[in-house]
Amino acid sequence: MxxxxxxxxxxxxxxxxxxQNFNxxxxxxxxxxxxxxKIKEYRENPNVKSESLSDMNITYFDKELSxxxxxxxxxxxxxxVAK
Known part of the structure; x- marks a missing residue:
């Protein structure tokens, strides 16, 4: 993308x-x-959210927001609002 x-x-x-509908x-x-x-996160790696080298821990993006x-x-x- x-x-x-x-x-x-x-x-x-x-x-x-x-x-809302933002302009x-x-x-x-x-x-x-x-x-x-969000664009910066995608550029760095489209699938990886965070990684740690000490235990080689990688967290992948899911549909949650930080x-x-x-x-x-x-x-x-x-x-x-319910109408």
């Missing part, structure tokens, strides 16, 4: 997670930080 496709994917994810031309700073962080990512998106997340 190229950077444009990744940005589109993570913006769509942020839209769904936050229950891609005027994103809140926390959403920009979230997307940039605690920092939840904090970032939580600032702009709207709760769903």
């Amino acid at each position: 190229n950077e444009q496709q990744l940005r589109k994917y993570w913006l769509d994810f942020a839209n769904r997670y936050c229950n 891609k031309e005027n994103l809140p700073p926390v959403v920009e930080i979230f997307i940039d962080g 605690r920092e990512e939840v904090k970032l998106l939580g600032q702009v997340r709207k709760l769903k």
